[in-house]
Amino acid sequence: MYYLVYLLGVVYFLANGIGSAQRYLNFADHISLAFVLGPCVLVLFCTGSFRAFGRGVAHAFGKRADPVFRLEESLHAVRMVMETAAVSGGLAFLISTVNVFRGLAPSWAEADGMVWLLLDLSVALLPLFYLLVVCMVLLPPYYMLKKRLPGRNMVRAEQEELR
Numbered sequence: 001m002y003y004l005v006y007l008l009g010v011v012y013f014l015a016n017g018i019g020s021a022q023r024y025l026n027f028a029d030h031i032s033l034a035f036v037l038g039p040c041v042l043v044l045f046c047t048g049s050f051r052a053f054g055r056g057v058a059h060a061f062g063k064r065a066d067p068v069f070r071l072e073e074s075l076h077a078v079r080m081v082m083e084t085a086a087v088s089g090g091l092a093f094l095i096s097t098v099n100v101f102r103g104l105a106p107s108w109a110e111a112d113g114m115v116w117l118l119l120d121l122s123v124a125l126l127p128l129f130y131l132l133v134v135c136m137v138l139l140p141p142y143y144m145l146k147k148r149l150p151g152r153n154m155v156r157a158e159q160e161e162l163r
Contacts, residue, residue, distance in 0.1 A: 003140050010136060015123040032126040033090060037094025038135065039088040040081045052077035059148065060141035068150060075145040082138050096124035 017023060044050050055066060056074035066074075098118040 003144075006140055007066050009136065010133075011147050014133070026122065027126065027129065029123060029126045032096075032123070033130050035092040036085055036089045036127055040084045040134070043080060043084045044077065047080070049073075049077040049080065053081060055143075058143055060144050064148070071145055071149050075142065075149070078138055078142045078145065082135050082142065083149060085131045085134040089127040089134075092127035093124060096127065096141075099122075132139040 018027060044053055052070070052073040055063070055070060056078040059066075059071075059074060102119065
């Protein structure tokens, strides 16, 4: 239940941050979205972690009756998706940025070169936006799963991950 409130809050703050309905189209780019989400789906498929990921998200909505090994499996699947989104989103941003500068070089002498640069850069930034939204949506399930693992203190677990 709390996770649903969180998701509605995220949608509300993103909608207010974007502004008017005309600006929503500035954030809609199916190619960038596919470049971020596609590798996430592929990683889940290749590792056979679809069910574990689904259980991880279900735990955020209140499902609690799973053994410890399933909780750990779900925790790793959710973390894997977050890390994959970060890597693929960063890669998509770099590819888009290189393409912007390569495509701009012949037309830079024209008067509208700066306009095209700004328009292309706004599209190049969208993969970063999408990866941050994916991570923002998956952070609560990740920490809820981490919290439910018995005998694991979250501070101690974070210290162990840093070693």
